[in-house]
Amino acid sequence: MNSIAATYETDDARWEAIRKRDVQADEHFVYAVKTTGVYCRPSSSTRLPKRENVEFFDTAEAAEAAGYRQSRRAMGDQTSAAAGRAALVTRICRLIDESETPPNLEELAAHAGVSTFHFHRLFKAETGLTPKAYASASRARRLREELSTPDASVTSAIYGAGFNSNSRFYAQSHQLLGMRARDYRAGGAGAVIRFAVGQCSLGAILVAQSQRGICAILMNDDPDALVRDLQDQFPNAQLIGGDADFEQLVAQVVGFIEAPSIGLNLPLDLRGTAFQERVWQALREIPPGTTASYSDIAERIGTPKATRAVAQACGANHIAVAIPCHRVVRQDGNISGYRWGVDRKRELLRREAVA
DSSP states (O other): OOHHHHHTOSHHHHHHHHHHTOGGGGGTOEEEETTTTEEEOTTOOSOOOOGGGEEEESSHHHHHHTTOEEOHHHHHHHHHHHHHHHHHHHHHHHHHHHOSSOOOHHHHHHHHTSOHHHHHHHHHHHHSSOHHHHHHHHHHHHHHHHHTSTTOOHHHHHHHTTOSSHHHHHHHHHHHHSSOHHHHHTTSTTOEEEEEEEEETTEEEEEEEOSSSEEEEEEESOHHHHHHHHHHHSTTSEEEEOOHHHHHHHHHHHHHHHOGGGOOOOOBOOOSOHHHHHHHHHHHTSOTTOOEEHHHHHHHTTOTTOHHHHHHHHHTOOBTTTSOGGGEEOTTSOOOOOTTOHHHHHHHHHHHHHO
16 A cells, blocks of 8 residues: 555544545545535535545445445536646646746645646656656657757767756767767668558558668558658668568568557557657557547647647657557547548447457
8 A cells, every 4th residue: 555545544544535625535435424425535626525424435336336326516616627637737837838947746736736646646647658758758749859959069069959068968969869969960860760561451551660660661552652652751861671570570460460459569659749759659549449539639749729739749659550540530439530541440349449
């Protein structure tokens, strides 16, 4: 049992949490009122019951098993609380994005006004990333932006992205960019990317891999168009045709497209902005055979008004099927645009539903 959970171990401690409407306690127990037959979370805004009418349960499921139902006020509180959590995490994300150096976990929790344990759990639940992972993605985005400025030197880009010294940057540069900074700025010069083109029932498919992992899975009817697309993404990288071993990797991707039930577990080399990577992480959490709307994804990453930006992030995805943007549909359930064609999207969804 962690120290936070231990805080609410006794009935007296739990009653005190109810009296204070302690939000942190919501993660650890619910209370039920014998006279009304309903249960609530400790922070609920419902009228405070008499102590002798209250009993405690570790989970909502346990309270329901004992015959209690959730109060209507508590349902409304949960909706308001969800909106509040989304707004809080959005504010913290903005703080991270605008900070010259990434704030540590304690500083972020202090800004949020909760414990580090609760903040870490809340942030990951809302964004799909830990605060540290989000900060790293944000810094990588800033670095890419700085390196893309024509007149900026690599050194100025390093400091502009919030690194205090060259040595700290170079210790992380490969992880952030997948290559050296000057190579990234030169359009991937010096990077070695292996690739191969194959065929599946949906047409031609190209799989490319950098030193870090899969950096592209592209589909088209024209194999030559796939190679040109890859060259456009990495105009100065060293592109090497895959050997027999690499073609086994392509076969694995093709096998997943043909039979989604076998799964696909490959290391990925994501190259996007902090926001895009949050969206892509949320997409990977959509179970096969199910779909989510663009607004659903926006809600999950804590930016409920960013539906259009979510759609743009889906369109910017270069790693088909492994980052399953085909599982995102319109609010009414209709199939919308897809980088590799609506017919392919419809067929992928059909196969996953059957599987």
